[in-house]
Structures are given as structure tokens and as C-alpha cells.
Amino acid sequence: xxxxxxxxxxxxxxxxxxxxxxxxxxxxxxxxxxxxxxxxxxxxxxxxxxxxxxxxxxxxxxxxxxxxxxxxxxxxxxxxxxxxxxxxxxxxxxxxxxxxxxxxxxxxxxxxxxxxxxxxxxxxxxxxxxxxxxxxxxxxxxxxxxxxxxxxxxxxxxxxxxxxxxxxxxxxxxxxxxxxxxxxxxxxxxxxxxxxxxxxxxxxxxxxxxxxxxxxxxxxxxxxxxxxxxxxxxxxxxxxxxxxxxxxxxxxxxx
Amino acid sequence: xxxxxxxxxxxxxxxxxxxxxxxxxxxxxxxxxxxxxxxxxxxxxxxxxxxxxxxxxxxxxxxxxxxxxxxxxxxxxxxxxxxxxxxxxxxxxxxxxxxxxxxxxxxxxxxxxxxxxxxxxxxxxxxxxxxxxxxxxxxxxxxxxxxxxxxxxxxxxxxxxxxxxxxxxxxxxxxxxxxxxxxxxxxxxxxxxxxxxxxxxxxxxxxxxxxxxxxxxxxxxxxxxxx
Numbered sequence: 001x002x003x004x005x006x007x008x009x010x011x012x013x014x015x016x017x018x019x020x021x022x023x024x025x026x027x028x029x030x031x032x033x034x035x036x037x038x039x040x041x042x043x044x045x046x047x048x049x050x051x052x053x054x055x056x057x058x059x060x061x062x063x064x065x066x067x068x069x070x071x072x073x074x075x076x077x078x079x080x081x082x083x084x085x086x087x088x089x090x091x092x093x094x095x096x097x098x099x100x101x102x103x104x105x106x107x108x109x110x111x112x113x114x115x116x117x118x119x120x121x122x123x124x125x126x127x128x129x130x131x132x133x134x135x136x137x138x139x140x141x142x143x144x145x146x147x148x149x150x151x152x153x154x155x156x157x158x159x160x161x162x163x164x165x166x167x168x169x170x171x172x173x174x175x176x177x178x179x180x181x182x183x184x185x186x187x188x189x190x191x192x193x194x195x196x197x198x199x200x201x202x203x204x205x206x207x208x209x210x211x212x213x214x215x216x217x218x219x220x221x222x223x224x225x226x227x228x229x230x231x232x233x234x235x236x237x238x239x240x241x242x243x244x245x246x247x248x249x250x251x252x253x254x255x
Numbered sequence: 256x257x258x259x260x261x262x263x264x265x266x267x268x269x270x271x272x273x274x275x276x277x278x279x280x281x282x283x284x285x286x287x288x289x290x291x292x293x294x295x296x297x298x299x300x301x302x303x304x305x306x307x308x309x310x311x312x313x314x315x316x317x318x319x320x321x322x323x324x325x326x327x328x329x330x331x332x333x334x335x336x337x338x339x340x341x342x343x344x345x346x347x348x349x350x351x352x353x354x355x356x357x358x359x360x361x362x363x364x365x366x367x368x369x370x371x372x373x374x375x376x377x378x379x380x381x382x383x384x385x386x387x388x389x390x391x392x393x394x395x396x397x398x399x400x401x402x403x404x405x406x407x408x409x410x411x412x413x414x415x416x417x418x419x420x421x422x423x424x425x426x427x428x429x430x431x432x433x434x435x436x437x438x439x440x441x442x443x444x445x446x447x448x449x450x451x452x453x454x455x456x457x458x459x460x461x462x463x464x465x466x467x468x469x470x471x472x473x474x475x476x477x478x479x480x481x482x
Contacts, residue, residue, distance in 0.1 A: 138428040145424055149415050158478050159411055163425060166407065166471060170429055173460070177432040181439070 010087040012229040013238050019222045026219050033212030041205035048202075054118040057111050059206060063213035065108040068136060071101035071217065075143070076168040079161025089225075091157040092232065094164065095147060096224040100217065102140035109133055128182030132175050139167045153232075263348045267356030274333070275364050281329060282364050285322040286372055293318045293376050304381040311380035312390060312441035318376070319369050319394060320430055323401045326365045327422055330357060330409040331476070340413075340480055350473035358406045358469070366398025382445075389444030389454070396457045397437040403461075403468040404429045410475040432460060 008014050041059035048055035075097035082090040112130060113123040124130070143160045150156035198206070233239045275281060296314050297307060334340040343353050373394055374387055382390070408426040412418030436453045443450035 135428045135431055138424070142421075142425040142428065145421055146411060149412070149418075149421055155478060159475065162471060162475055162478070163411060166429070169467065170432075173432050174428070177435045177456075181435045 010085070010089050012089050012092070012233055013236075015089055016226055016229050019226060023219070023222060026215060026222070030212060030215040030219050033208055033215055037205050037209035037212050041209060045202050045205050046199065051119055054115065057115045059209045061108060061111040061115055062206060063210045064104050064111060065133065066210060067213050067217050068101055068105040068108050068133070071097055071104060072136060072140065072164075072171070073168065075101060076161075076164040079157075079164045083158060083161050083165075088232075089229075091161065092225050092228045093221065094161055095157065096221055096228055098140060098144045098147060098160070100220055100224070102137060102144060104217075105133060105137040105140055109137065126182075128179045131182070132178045135174055135178070136171075139171075143167070261352075263352035264356040264359075267343075267353040268360050271357055271360030272363065275329075275360070281326075282368060285326045285365050286368050288325055289318050289322040289369055289372060290376065292321065294379065297379075307380045308383060311377065311382040312386065312438045312445070314380060315373055315376050315382075315390065315441075316394075316397075316434055316437045319373070319398060320401065320434060322369055323365055323398060323405050324423060324426065326361070327405045327409045327426075328419070329364075330361050330406050331413045332409075335413045335480060340476065344477060344480060350476070351469040354406070354469045354472050354476070355465075358402050361406065362399050362402040366395070366402055369398055370394040382441075385447070386441045386445040389450040390441040392454055393437045393440035393457060396454065396461055397433050400433045400457070400461050400464050401430065403464040404433075406472055407468055407475070410472045411479060413476070414479045433457065436460070 037059060042056055045056070047053055075094050078090040078094040078097060081087055082094060109130070112133070116125055117123050143164050146163055147156045147160040150159060230239055230242075293314060296310075300306065300310070331340060334343070344350065370391055373391060376382075377387055377390065405422075405426055407429070408422040409418075411425060412422045415421065436457045439453040440450050440457065443453060
């Protein structure tokens, strides 16, 4: 099998130039999907029979929660690839995925709290899913903190990659035990009012929003990885060429 | 080969136990913390026996978690500072066994004493008499898991100056399953349910942790100390 594409992907320079070509398209796609999904979901989707308009926060809450979880596995996979094949680029991806995932997890918890007030009657409820999300936030924070704790960025990268992997082994255990804990303590008054099967009119904008969030995640990740690449490769010839070229172009515009 | 592997385990177990025997205060301090911190709860919450007996298993477990966390620096710090950890790393034997020996010594000097002291806390919190056996069994197995997990965090932060807070942040999320099933073991026996079920889950977690943690810890130690 030809593995060239795989090794090429490990080159920060290749990644930087390839994503330069992708970024405009991805930006347009992201904004189209997000604007469509938001307008459709906020203005045109039918009102929920029980929750009225307050259910509309689902269009932010569900995509953010999905991405927060998927982001953790992406981060851990990138870390594993970095550890196994010693790829610089995958550590950069891991490093940039951590704050992004933490913010998304926080967003999921925050929108959940806002949603919880009218639906459950309180901002915070020790529900199984809410608790697991909170633990996920702690896992993200641990990876983030460890990343910056070491003087040498290489050690920080590898250490936080191992921690992310340990977290991956633990996530199913944590989820299952929190689930089990919740059935043990289940308060009778609280139930998810939304039925598992959504009306298609409500579901379609949600699908658009989920796709939009995925694109947004890719866009944000690419952009922060590109900054990280420029920072770490600042002493290499190609970055210097790039910078001096841009400076020349800017001078040309100014004069 | 088999003898060599065993030797690695027992040599480090003996070594660590002997060191701790010379500084007995180190064994006592997590225990004293365990009891003193727990006595703050009735003062802060309520001295009523009804309330206390309801929260007793949870409080005892949380205190045990914090006490093991406090004793984490005993695992690798001294060996890191005097250079013997690097000697272990460059020695030709399997790194997993010395690591496991150190963790066993840590459990014998924190988890086991905590388990033995826990009935005292049960008395203070008026824990129903059915709960004692289950609580102690749960603590014995659970603190073993905690020792393994805290060793993971200790290995990650061993070369850092102020690793304590970071260690807490890293290890706490990993503790949660142990906490859930640990308290459930005690609670089940108080409620008259089959408490061997959560205990079996704790034991399953322990077997998994024994299999996986030392390998991860060995990798982490190579990374954090050799740089």
C-alpha cells in the first residue's frame, strides 16, 4: 500500500498550503450552513407543543454537545498518532483541539442550563448526561493544564497526549457509571420532555446546524493549527519567505 | 526471567516500606487528615444523627479520596529528587514491576490504614451497623484503584515544581467511577440490597487498572523524567 499521502500529511508546510486553498470554501460553507440552520430553526421551525419557543435552544445545544464529545476523541486520536508515528503536526492538532473542545463543552453546559430553567425549573440538575458533560469539561481542563505545565513543549505534548488517551479509556467507564448512578438516584419529577422521535420539520434544521457546527469546528481547528504552525516553524526558511513576501505585498499596497 | 520480574516487584515494595517505616509520620498524616476533615462535616452540615447517617458513606469515601490524593507526592517525588528513579529507568528489568511494587507499598501505607480507620468514622457519623462490612470491603478494593490512578497523576507531574494542584485536576475526573461504586457498595448493604454487585464492579475496575495503569505509568515516567 502506498503510504506517501500519510507521511505528507505530517508535514506542517504541506498542511499550511493545502488548508490555505480550503479555508475560503470552508468559510463560505460554514457561514451558509450556520445562517440557514439558525434562521430556519429560530424563525421557521414549528413551536414545540409542550415547551413552546424555549426548545429552540436545541439548535445550539445539541450540536455543541455532539462536537464536544467528538472533539475529545479527535484530540485523543491526534495524540495517539503523534505518540506512535512521532508526527509534529498531530501534536499541534491535539494542542489546538483542547481549548476548542473545552469551550464547546462549556457552551453545551451553558445552553443546557439556560434550557433547563424553563423546562426543569432549575438551572442545574444532577442528571446523568449533565454530570458526564461536566466530567468531560474537567478532562479537557486537565489536558489543557498539563499541556502548559512543562517548560519544553515536546514533553507537554506527549504528556497531555497520554492523559488524553487515559481519558479515552475512562470515558465509557465514566459514562456508564454516571448512568448507573443516576438510575440509582433518579428524582421522579425530572424527565426529558422531548420525545426521542422529533418531527421532521424540527429535525431538518437541527441536521443543518449539526453539519454547520462540524464545518465550523474544522474551520476553527484549521485556523488555530495554522497559527500554531507559523509559531513553531518560525525559524524555518519557508515561514520566513512567507512573512517577507507578505511584508513586501503590504508595502506595495501602502506606497 | 520469572524470578527477576518477581524480584523487581518485591525489592521495590520492601524498599519503600522500609523508607516509610523510618518516617512514620508520613503514614499518620493522611489518616489524621481523614479523621479531622470528616469532623468538619457535622459542624458545617448538621449534628443530627439522621442526616449524618444518610450522608455517611459518601462523606467517608470523599475523605478517603482526598487523603490518597494528599499522599500522592510520596510515590515518586523522593526517588525523582535523589536520582534513584532514573536508575530504575535505565536498569535492564521490566519497568512495570518496580512501578507496581511502589504502588503496592503506597496502598499498604495509605489505603489499608484508611480502610482500618474507617469504622471509627462510621461511628462518628452514626453509620447503620449493616454498612460496616460492605464499606470496609469497598474501601479496601477501591483505595487500591485510587492508588493506581493517583500514581498515574503523580508520574505525570513528578518533574513539576508545583504539581499538586495540577495532580488534583488530572486525577479527580478519573476517580469518579470508583467513588460512585464505592459509595453504592456501602449504601446497598444499608438498604438491604445485594451489595456484592457494586463490589464486583469495583473489583473489575481494579483488575483493569492493575493491567493497564502500570504500563501507562512506565511510559509516562520515561517521558517526564528523562527530559
